[in-house]
Amino acid sequence: MRAQNRFSAQFVKSAPVGKHCDGAGLWLVKREDGGAQWVLRVTVHGRRREMGLGGFPSLGLAEARKQASRWRDVAAAGRDPIKEREAEERAARREDISLAILTADAFEARKAELKGDGTAGRWLSPLTIHVLPKLGKVPVTDIDQRDIRDTLAPIWHTKADTARKAINRLSIVMKHAAALGLDVDLQATDKAKALLGKTRHVPKNIPAMDWRDVPDFYASLDEPTLTHLALRLLILTGVRSGPLRNLRLDQIEGHVWTVPAEAMKGRKGATADFRVPLSAEALRVIDLARPHARDGLLFPNTRAGVISDMTLSRMMQRRGLEARPHGFRTSLRTWLAEATDATHEVAEAMLAHVVDSSVVRAYRRTDYLEQRTELADRWTAFVTGGAQKVIAFKTVD
Structure with missing residues (x-):
């Protein structure tokens, strides 16, 4: 039997329930409900990866083989095809990596650490009021220290505590984005602090009675x-x-x-x-x-x-x-x-x-x-x- 391209178009249509190999790691998984899914199995750095390519019949045999060939080449080059595809999808939907969306995602990840799961909104408010109106639509990968400086400069000395919270939480969002695999500048907030300089604001203690x-x-x-x-x-x-x-x-x-x-x-x-x-x-x-x-x-x-x-x-x-x-x-x-x-x-x-x-x-x-x-x-x-x-x-x- 051939090692590759084993299927005929007719077999794909009438394949019984189960897993069927077309060769070179391309599998057709037929379900009991009649539906089917194309799956590619590759090995990257000694670790097997399974990558869903799409469902049949929306993805036909010829297109499935074409996609499988492409992602096999990626794996042969030592790169993870699943991560490569995720990176391409993010690039195709740049609005999905905007600062506003990454901020919401970082907040969801941190809610359990916050008082009342952050329902009071105090963690988000320095960002939603002073940062996101200007930078919310910008892809997080494009944000640099000059963007942060220009955004926070108006409140850096007049609302120093709020500005400090905003820049610290912005740093958390950037780290969250980096953890998702996005190419962000993790030093952008520290560089922005250097550009903004030391705040002139002198914090005032709450007046207390003797x-x-x-x-x-x-x-x-x-x-x-x-x-x-x-x-x-x-x-x-x-x-x-x-x-x-x-x-x-x-x-x-x-x-x-x-x-x-x-x-x-x-x-x-x-x-x-x-x-x-x-x-x-x-x-x-x-x-x-x-x-x-x-x-x-x-x-x-x-x-x-x-x-x-x-x-x-x-x-x-x-x-x-x-x-x-x-x-x-x-x-x-x-x-x-x-x-x-x-x-x-x-x-x-x-x-x-x-x-x-x-x-x-x-x-x-x-x-x-x-x-x-x-x-x-x-x-x-x-x-x-x-x-x-x-x-x-x-x-x-």
């Missing part, structure tokens, strides 16, 4: 409104406003509030939930807020969702205060440093900061809950002006 002034402010929160109660609990626990505003009643058990890992910010590499010790005063504030609860949320908005961060900030702003709610974390951290003997690790754990390397954390399997409980009680005693002194709320008619 820890010595916190007791007076806490005592002034004497109305049983959601805003006052939320600010009280924010001060007592030292958490960020996001987890506090989204606090659910089923997250509280005894004197511990467990914040889900996905709700925590700034804990990259940490997968465990975060336990927050609740003092007697904190539990009292939670009880006072319970009548406001809706759908399991302790601090619901009047319409839907939860109270906004701006609600808390505006309340302090109306009082003429420079400090903002997030600043109470700084107040607590400074009090820990100046008024207690808490170790660095425990003090950082009070604010849910991740410290040390992943290796050290792997061996140090504790969240210092017992020590943090004692410190939370001491902080509460200080904030309330005594040994957890109960502050009466004003009666609201």
Whole structure:
């Protein structure tokens, strides 16, 4: 029997179910449903590769042999025909390797690492607002440092933090494109930074209240409104406003509030939930807020969702205060440093900061809950002006 071109046109039409070899690696795979598929088997660098060429009858015998001959030559030259074809298809559809499409693809690949699977859009927003409007349609293989410089120059000094996030995430997208086999310049973002120069922007810390002034402010929160109660609990626990505003009643058990890992910010590499010790005063504030609860949320908005961060900030702003709610974390951290003997690790754990390397954390399997409980009680005693002194709320008619 001939080693190649074994089939006749009539055989291809009437071939029984199964695999049939035309020779030189070209196979016809006939299915039970009557359909058939052409498959080419080649060996590249000692590894067998199977390449689908198309279905019969849309791809006839003559064309299948022609394609098989072409891809055998590619394999004989030491190149992978499957990868060669993928590269040709990408070149034929250059819009498919535009920065916009590669950005979306990179985002999909990273979603599991992001808080809430990136549903808030914060990872994408620096790119969608400042980069993609100008470079979104450009093939990622064509983007160089001058394109990046010209795109980010308008915000490089005026919105430095946003520009930094944009260029860092653009670097991630470029690396993702390279991993897909695209010929991109992985140094383009670093070269762009060199062209843009050092930013003149001086970052500003969020204004914080001096820890010595916190007791007076806490005592002034004497109305049983959601805003006052939320600010009280924010001060007592030292958490960020996001987890506090989204606090659910089923997250509280005894004197511990467990914040889900996905709700925590700034804990990259940490997968465990975060336990927050609740003092007697904190539990009292939670009880006072319970009548406001809706759908399991302790601090619901009047319409839907939860109270906004701006609600808390505006309340302090109306009082003429420079400090903002997030600043109470700084107040607590400074009090820990100046008024207690808490170790660095425990003090950082009070604010849910991740410290040390992943290796050290792997061996140090504790969240210092017992020590943090004692410190939370001491902080509460200080904030309330005594040994957890109960502050009466004003009666609201």
